[in-house]
Amino acid sequence: MRMTAPLERVFRVFLDDPAALRYGYDLMKAAGLPSGTLYPLLARLQARGLVVSAWETPQHDGERPRRYYHLTGEGIEVARLELAQLSARRRRGPGRRVRPAPADAR
Amino acid sequence: MRGERYALRAGEFLVSRACRRLPARIRQERYQEWLAELPVILRDRDTGPAPWRVVRMLAFAADTLRGTALAADAYRGAHRGAAARNTAAKSIRWLGTGLLLLAGLLACALVLLAYEGRIIYELAVGPDLAFSVTIVLVNLGFFAVGRIPRWASPERGWYPLSKIVAGVGLSIRAIAGPAGWGHPLLFAIISYCGYAISVICLGLAVIQAARYLTRLRQGSGVG
Numbered sequence: 001m002r003m004t005a006p007l008e009r010v011f012r013v014f015l016d017d018p019a020a021l022r023y024g025y026d027l028m029k030a031a032g033l034p035s036g037t038l039y040p041l042l043a044r045l046q047a048r049g050l051v052v053s054a055w056e057t058p059q060h061d062g063e064r065p066r067r068y069y070h071l072t073g074e075g076i077e078v079a080r081l082e083l084a085q086l087s088a089r090r091r092r093g094p095g096r097r098v099r100p101a102p103a104d105a106r
Numbered sequence: 107m108r109g110e111r112y113a114l115r116a117g118e119f120l121v122s123r124a125c126r127r128l129p130a131r132i133r134q135e136r137y138q139e140w141l142a143e144l145p146v147i148l149r150d151r152d153t154g155p156a157p158w159r160v161v162r163m164l165a166f167a168a169d170t171l172r173g174t175a176l177a178a179d180a181y182r183g184a185h186r187g188a189a190a191r192n193t194a195a196k197s198i199r200w201l202g203t204g205l206l207l208l209a210g211l212l213a214c215a216l217v218l219l220a221y222e223g224r225i226i227y228e229l230a231v232g233p234d235l236a237f238s239v240t241i242v243l244v245n246l247g248f249f250a251v252g253r254i255p256r257w258a259s260p261e262r263g264w265y266p267l268s269k270i271v272a273g274v275g276l277s278i279r280a281i282a283g284p285a286g287w288g289h290p291l292l293f294a295i296i297s298y299c300g301y302a303i304s305v306i307c308l309g310l311a312v313i314q315a316a317r318y319l320t321r322l323r324q325g326s327g328v329g
Contacts, residue, residue, distance in 0.1 A: 023143070023146075024139065024140075024143055025143045025146055025147055025150075025166070028166070034165070034166075034169040034172075035140070035166045035167075035169040035170050035173060036169035036170060036171070036172035036173030036174075036176070036177075037169075037173065038173075039136075039140075039170065039173050039181075040173050040176075040177035040180035040181065041180070043177075043180040043181045044180045047180075064138065064141060064142035064145075065138070065142060066139070066142045066143065066146070067138075067139040067142070
């Protein structure tokens, strides 16, 4: 899977707390990505078995169930590996340029 | 929140349009997922004041449309590049749509500028009856719309009212001039005053908008 800036951001958000269940909107806010970028990315990660999703049970009447996402075991491994490789590439010097995620930029 | 139902409906419409591009087997699922996020965004007080939340919610919904248009393959379970051949053509189509929208906005701005310029010209040089009556009729229309209870607010009436005064002043000037009755200066003063009030209204609106944007920036911690 090609490491892109949005993918890097999403991996970082997931790895902040791998056990946390993340809704699409929460991921959008945390990763700073628009919905049109985030959801196709999540769909690709799901297709590769790196992310799984499930529907929550609504807590109030009339509330719509929301879908949450989290990394699978394989997803956690792949994400850590990809981010480590990316950091190593950045340390080595200019190679393929990937715009850093906001956490890195700070 | 006032108007929440209508904002949600607009968002639902955009999401439903986005889902039409998806394969049938996942369409309903995605529709439910995105629909469930809309009220959450609308009630997310961390985002900022209510109008900004509405904008964010609509942006969310509109961007799902972009996402399904540009990356429909992702939802089919395909990997990047599997059917990326279409992506360039789709990007160009979206770019074209964006340019068209921009051109439309520019055209609207030009029409408004031309309209204001023509009013100033009429005030300075001498009124044309047909145009003066048009000013009155157009602004009567705006005024009537502003009286609809859902959109009514006292300050919103001032702008069309001032333009009506300016238009009436110009119309009377156009009639009175050739007929030789009344004092042309009086009608000129009425139309100048009307237009001056409308300029003040516009200025106040700009100041309010600037203040609102400043508050928004401070509220969201940007800048």
